[in-house]
Amino acid sequence: MNDHVPGNRFSRRELLRVGGLGTLGISLPQLLAAQTSGAEKRNQQASKxxxxxxxxxxxxxxxxxxxxxxxxxxxxxxxxxxxxxxxxxxxxxxxxxxxxxxxxxxxxxxxxxxxxxxxxxxxxxxxxxxxxxxxxxxxxxxxxxxxxxxxxxxxxxxxxxxxxxxxxxxxxxxxxxxxxxxxxxxxxxxxxxxxxxxxxxxxxxxxxxxRNLSLPDGLALERMNARRGLLSSLDRGLGAESNQTLASMDDFQRQAFELLTSNQAQRAFRLxxxxxxxxxxxxxxxxxxxxxxxxxxxxxxxxxxxxxxxxxxxxxxxxxxxxxxxxxxxxxxxxxxxxxxxxxxxxxxxxxxxxxxxxxxxxxxxxxxxxxxxxxxxxxxxxxxxxxxxxxxxxxxxxxxxxxxxxxxxxxxxxxxxxxxxxxxxxxxxxxxxxxxxxxxxxxxxxxxxxxxxx
The missing domain is CATH 3.40.720.10 (Alkaline Phosphatase, subunit A)
Structure with missing residues (x-):
């Protein structure tokens, strides 16, 4: 399957990398998944x-x-x-x-x-x-x-x-x-x-x-939701095994998109x-x-x-x-x-x-x-x-x-x-x-x- 979509500069692979940490292959969705997996293991000791x-x-x-x-x-x-x-x-x-x-x-x-x-x-x-x-x-x-x-x-x-x-x-x-x-x-x-x-x-x-929390050059915020829909459409065209793997990432991929597009998420970095x-x-x-x-x-x-x-x-x-x-x-x-x-x-x-x-x-x-x-x-x-x-x-x-x-x-x-x-x-x-x-x-x-x- 062609990784690029006609008429678009950005590949599906690039979109999956958006927000990647760039260290040891860890992506933003994986970081969010790790954060969530720890939620069930909170220590009950009172904090100050x-x-x-x-x-x-x-x-x-x-x-x-x-x-x-x-x-x-x-x-x-x-x-x-x-x-x-x-x-x-x-x-x-x-x-x-x-x-x-x-x-x-x-x-x-x-x-x-x-x-x-x-x-x-x-x-x-x-x-x-x-x-x-x-x-x-x-x-x-x-x-x-x-x-x-x-x-x-x-x-x-x-x-x-x-x-x-x-x-x-x-x-x-x-x-x-x-x-x-x-x-x-x-x-x-x-x-x-x-x-x-x-x-x-x-x-x-x-x-x-x-850089690790920014959109690729030329990808405007208003186009991000369209890219997300396109990504979903592409995923549906993959085989059953790939679909199963990607489905398990859906929640974390969505959170990654939200971090990348939310004014609230970006505000801390606006010195x-x-x-x-x-x-x-x-x-x-x-x-x-x-x-x-x-x-x-x-x-x-x-x-x-x-x-x-x-x-x-x-x-x-x-x-x-x-x-x-x-x-x-x-x-x-x-x-x-x-x-x-x-x-x-x-x-x-x-x-x-x-x-x-x-x-x-x-x-x-x-x-x-x-x-x-x-x-x-x-x-x-x-x-x-x-x-x-x-x-x-x-x-x-x-x-x-x-x-x-x-x-x-x-x-x-x-x-x-x-x-x-x-x-x-x-x-x-x-x-x-x-x-x-x-x-x-x-x-x-x-x-x-x-x-x-x-x-």
Whole structure:
């Protein structure tokens, strides 16, 4: 049978691909099917949050120059920056985080993070995002990896009909410029149907649009319904076996068409709808606009958005050289604008209470400054920040020693944080998931919920 219809530029095959994710052959209808299949498996544990935004500072942000400064230490440890007071009495942060300093009464700082990985970014990212610390075992993403929280939520607590359940942006972060995709972002053993919807276009560009959620060039919205009818007619001309297969996809194909043609479904990606002053406040760069887009996606009922702050592990926060110059001129101003605006906007819109914001990283940086004016990897102690979604506001949890090298109070692992995130989102971290061969796996077996963090 001829795949093209006379008088039309678009083939039946192209229409079936409309909205395709373009990753591992997963289509938009398959994603919707996976979302629906998980609806019967919702965990019944009460949730304090309905959604989660992960801002992942990929490469290893320096805790000593951001959250856990040591101004009384020797110059080779304390660095070039001064601390400033915050809206949380008695708590200081870096002078280059002035906007975020005004939001500290809304957040929890954890200053006693640690894990076993000091060399491999990939293994540290995997631990931070999945809660599974496998030591220095590096390498890229693998089919038998443990899943990300976004994938788990897509299965156990699906987003409402018509919303994309799990989105990652603006990069598929690699393990080095020519390296493989980092682990921790995908669904792993759960199967690629639960992988994120990737938004890989720069939202700061004037012509920003989402290729994976757009119609082919030249196919107008008003013609889409006619194309859908044509597709149905073509399907009726196929053999019985093909008809049976396609019939099982009818509901998901219809939902895919609805996402592609519905103004409501597309609205979250229309950053031009935001006032220019708001876009300026978040920062006119790929990261600031990605954080703004994350807020809009949560408003559109996406369950989990993960924003990875680097095209590859060594590109941004991996400050082995010129640590202070990079932080002062580029990294901290961009992060300060985006993160503070996100927390402020969520609070003002009444969304912070049910939206968990997690600012995570692979590890921290060495207390001692190296000969390149940088700091190297340091897994023994680092800091993260949580806000909203049932987290206690205005809390500093844990403490490091006088040089920021070792936790001296309430040490915390990434597994503990991921288990606590699951608890806030209504998922039991001891829940059993099954891989594609029907083998059982515990979501995060070696971890504890930190109840002191929960309001």
């Amino acid at each position: 949050a309905d959604a989660c935004i992960v801002i992942f500072l990929n490469g290893g942000p320096s805790h000593l120059d951001m959250w856990d400064m040591k101004p009384a230490g020797p110059i080779e440890i304390r660095g070039e920056f001064d601390p400033i007071p915050t809206s949380l009495s008695g708590v200081n942060v870096c002078e280059h985080l002035p906007h975020l300093a005004r939001q500290m009464h809304r957040v929890t700082l954890i200053r006693s993070m640690n894990h076993s990985v000091n060399n491999s970014h990939a293994a540290a990212v995997y631990a931070a995002l999945t809660g599974h610390d496998r030591g220095e075992q590096g390498g890229g993403a693998k089919p038998d990896d443990h899943p990300s929280p976004g994938a788990v939520l897509a299965k156990l607590r699906p987003a409402p009909t018509g919303a994309l359940p799990y989105i990652t942006l603006p990069y598929k972060t690699k393990e080095g410029a020519a390296g493989p995709l980092q682990p921790g972002f995908l669904a792993g053993f759960m199967g690629a149907a639960y992988d994120p919807f990737w938004v890989l276009d720069d939202p700061n560009k004037p012509d920003f649009h989402v 031009d709808d935001e006032p220019a002053s708001v876009r300026d406040r978040y920062g006119r760069n790929i990261y600031g606009q990605s954080v703004l887009l994350a807020r809009r996606l949560i408003e559109a009922k996406t369950r989990v958005v993960t924003m990875s702050w680097a095209p590859h592990a060594n590109a941004t926060w991996d400050t082995h050289g010129q640590n202070f110059k990079s932080l002062k001129t580029r990294l901290l101003p961009q992060f300060d604008a985006a993160c503070s605006s996100l927390i402020e906007d969520l609070a003002q819109r009444g969304l912070l209470e049910r939206t968990l914001v997690a600012v995570l990283g692979d590890f921290g940086r060495t207390p001692k400054i190296n000969n390149n004016a940088g700091r190297d990897h340091w897994n023994s102690c680092y800091s993260i920040m949580l806000a909203g979604g049932g987290v206690k506001a205005g809390l500093v949890y844990g403490a490091s020693d006088r040089s920021g090298a070792t936790p001296i109070q309430s040490p915390v692992t990434p597994g503990d944080i991921v288990a606590t995130i699951y608890r806030l989102l209504g998922i039991d971290h001891h829940h059993i998931l099954y891989d594609t061969l029907n083998r059982p796996h515990t979501v995060v077996p070696q971890a504890r919920i930190i109840h002191d963090l929960i309001a």
